[in-house]
Amino acid sequence: MVQLISRAADELTTCLSTRSLNLYNMVQNDSHFTKKRSLYLMAKTGISPTRQEDYPAWYQQVVRAADLAENSPVRGCMVIKPWGYGIWENMQKVLDKMFKDTGHENAYFPLFIPKSFLEKEAEHVEGFAKECAVVTHHRLEPGPDGGLVPAGELEEPLIVRPTSETIIGHMFAKWIGSYRDLPLKINQWCNVVRWEMRVRLFLRTAEFLWQEGHTAHETKEEALEETRTMLDVYAQFAEEYMAMPVVRGEKTESERFPGADMTLSIEAMMQDRKALQSGTSHFLGQNFSKAQEIKFQNKDGGESFAWTTSWGLSTRMVGALIMTHSDDDGLVLPPRLAPKHVVICPVIRKDEERVTVMEYCESLKAEIAEVIYDGKPVEVFIDDSDKRGGEKKWYHIKRGVPIRVEAGPRDIQSNSVFVGRRDQPKSTGIDRSEFVATLVETLDDMQKSLYERALKLRTDNTHSFESFEDFSAFFTPKNAKNPELHGGFAECYFVDCPETDEMLKPLKVTPRCIPFSETEHPEGTCIFTGKPTRVRGVFSKSY
RNA sequence: CGGGGUGUAGCGCAGUCUGGCUAGCGCACCUGGUUUGGGACCAGGGGGUCGAAGGUUCGAAUCCUUUCACCCCGACCA
Numbered sequence: 001m002v003q004l005i006s007r008a009a010d011e012l013t014t015c016l017s018t019r020s021l022n023l024y025n026m027v028q029n030d031s032h033f034t035k036k037r038s039l040y041l042m043a044k045t046g047i048s049p050t051r052q053e054d055y056p057a058w059y060q061q062v063v064r065a066a067d068l069a070e071n072s073p074v075r076g077c078m079v080i081k082p083w084g085y086g087i088w089e090n091m092q093k094v095l096d097k098m099f100k101d102t103g104h105e106n107a108y109f110p111l112f113i114p115k116s117f118l119e120k121e122a123e124h125v126e127g128f129a130k131e132c133a134v135v136t137h138h139r140l141e142p143g144p145d146g147g148l149v150p151a152g153e154l155e156e157p158l159i160v161r162p163t164s165e166t167i168i169g170h171m172f173a174k175w176i177g178s179y180r181d182l183p184l185k186i187n188q189w190c191n192v193v194r195w196e197m198r199v200r201l202f203l204r205t206a207e208f209l210w211q212e213g214h215t216a217h218e219t220k221e222e223a224l225e226e227t228r229t230m231l232d233v234y235a236q237f238a239e240e241y242m243a244m245p246v247v248r249g250e251k252t253e254s255e256r257f258p259g260a261d262m263t264l265s266i267e268a269m270m271q272d273r274k275a276l277q278s279g280t281s282h283f284l285g286q287n288f289s290k291a292q293e294i295k296f297q298n299k300d301g302g303e304s305f306a307w308t309t310s311w312g313l314s315t316r317m318v319g320a321l322i323m324t325h326s327d328d329d330g331l332v333l334p335p336r337l338a339p340k341h342v343v344i345c346p347v348i349r350k351d352e353e354r355v356t357v358m359e360y361c362e363s364l365k366a367e368i369a370e371v372i373y374d375g376k377p378v379e380v381f382i383d384d385s386d387k388r389g390g391e392k393k394w395y396h397i398k399r400g401v402p403i404r405v406e407a408g409p410r411d412i413q414s415n416s417v418f419v420g421r422r423d424q425p426k427s428t429g430i431d432r433s434e435f436v437a438t439l440v441e442t443l444d445d446m447q448k449s450l451y452e453r454a455l456k457l458r459t460d461n462t463h464s465f466e467s468f469e470d471f472s473a474f475f476t477p478k479n480a481k482n483p484e485l486h487g488g489f490a491e492c493y494f495v496d497c498p499e500t501d502e503m504l505k506p507l508k509v510t511p512r513c514i515p516f517s518e519t520e521h522p523e524g525t526c527i528f529t530g531k532p533t534r535v536r537g538v539f540s541k542s543y
Numbered sequence: 544c545g546g547g548g549u550g551u552a553g554c555g556c557a558g559u560c561u562g563g564c565u566a567g568c569g570c571a572c573c574u575g576g577u578u579u580g581g582g583a584c585c586a587g588g589g590g591g592u593c594g595a596a597g598g599u600u601c602g603a604a605u606c607c608u609u610u611c612a613c614c615c616c617g618a619c620c621a
Contacts, residue, residue: 044582046582075613130619130620131620131621194620194621196620196621204621255621277621347579347580348579349578349579349580350579388578388579388581388582388583389579389580389581389582390579390580390581390582390583391581391582391583392582393581393582394581394582395582406580408580409580410580411580418580427581510621542621543621
């Protein structure tokens with residue numbers, strides 16, 4: 001796949017440069033354009049192929065160009081590089097605060113889970129067994145061929161956690177004795193392993209980083225409320241920080257978390273109009289508490305099983321961020337999650353200018369660093385690497401730094417700066433003090449406009465359907481050669497049953513969720529089975 | 544697990560069919576120079592024993608055998 005993509009990318013590069021050349025010649029011959037060369041350069045994109053040309057290849061290229069992550073020697077596992085990890089760290093900071101504000105505490109549980117623990121909840125086993133990594137030995141000894149061979153076989157194999165319900169449940173059982181111990185609301189930040197065959201950086205890897213919240217409650221109502229609250233936290237995080245609009249809703253039976261009574265999720269539309277499940281919150285009922293004996297003495301002196309929930313959000317969100325905002329020039333970051341907000345590029349042409357220009361930049365940096373954005377000082381840095389002007393600029397464009405500032409002798413003379421916003425194509429000269437004074441406003445505006453742009457994409461590509469025929473046409477690629485960009489979100493009446501799932505299969509479409517609705521829908525007809533129903537769902541292709 | 548494909552420099556590839564100069568090319572990297580407000584140019588340079596093992600041969604990246612790894616499609620999973 002990688003080989004194919006890179007081959008395709010190479011071919012595209014060749015054909016792109018031919019196209020650019022033609023464009024250049026065209027422009028050369030057109031007297032209307034005075035700035036021929038700059039127009040020619042504008043036709044070039046930072047990333048090739050473009051989203052339109054080949055979306056999956058574009059995604060890979062953005063990750064690579066922005067230096068976010070790369071494949072590792074370990075099959076299916078990625079290396080997250082500093083710029084990518086910086087985004088994740090910011091996500092963690094925001095979410096961690098939100099969790100604590102809603103009454104949760106962090107703790108840490110083991111990476112390994114005894115096999116017997118996983119076997120306790122039947123549906124849970126079925127859901128995860130095939131993708132578990134198993135540790136069977138604990139010691140290495142020199143082998144006959146000079147290599148090392150595992151020696152000590154474990155009495156009971158250990159599973160590398162695919163999720164921690166079982167081990168955390170086991171501990172909960174010990175910690176909970178009375179209704180006074182409830183609710184118990186715990187979160188952990190950790191890595192998990194799910195042995196996937198297909199891998200895409202951030203979106204699907206064998207090992208990934210996430211947080212998993214686990215709570216136990218006295219009553220069903222309380223646990224249900226927790227499930228909804230945490231979904232709201234995720235939705236708020238997605239919309240306010242990631243600038244990514246999401247649909248909140250309930251999963252259908254077939255998409256439900258193994259072992260859960262109800263799974264809620266937030267679903268976002270990527271720029272290829274496929275859905276990405278971006279965070280899930282599960283109501284586990286008493287399934288896990290019965291399997292693991294999480295019981296307590298209730299107010300009446302009797303014994304009750306606790307009601308539990310779990311909820312998680314992973315580094316997949318970094319992938320969501322990339323696919324929601326980035327363009328054909330590379331990564332675009334919403335300011336509230338950007339590891340750096342402003343890069344200052346000194347423009348030095350002659351050596352004797354160096355001192356003056358650097359002083360100007362240093363003082364500008366100090367001034368910017370005093371500005372408070374979103375409760376913290378603005379993150380600003382100077383790029384004084386000896387790259388050439390254009391190359392340096394493109395470097396930061398591709399990495400998605402929200403604001404680029406160029407400062408050279410000409411700007412110093414007019415006490416101004418030359419500023420480019422990552423979400424807008426043009427750079428402009430602006431008075432230095434005005435730039436600093438309006439910086440927060442600019443970042444806020446950027447955050448807002450990214451959200452609006454993403455919302456517009458989703459609105460424009462969400463349609464309601466009355467018949468399976470129209471529904472089916474919506475999801476049939478118009479262009480077989482480029483099947484990636486088509487379709488979107490489809491809303492319709494449906495009945496959650498095996499017949500529906502069967503009809504969706506050939507279209508490669510899945511029910512994303514049953515969106516929450518303030519009011520009950522009037523009775524309608526399931527477009528798949530023809531049965532009467534009041535349930536409306538959102539359907540789409542998904543990651 | 545079934546079908547197909549690929550292993551040659553950090554990355555991407557040519558060379559293999561038809562064995563033969565010192566194993567090439569692009570990008571990246573290093574040095575020097577000229578440049579520098581939108582992705583520079585010129586010159587020079589470093590780096591590979593051709594996935595691994597065995598065989599055929601005067602001679603193997605190239606032919607034969609075995610083996611390993613990876614990739615794609617399907618299945619499976621989300």
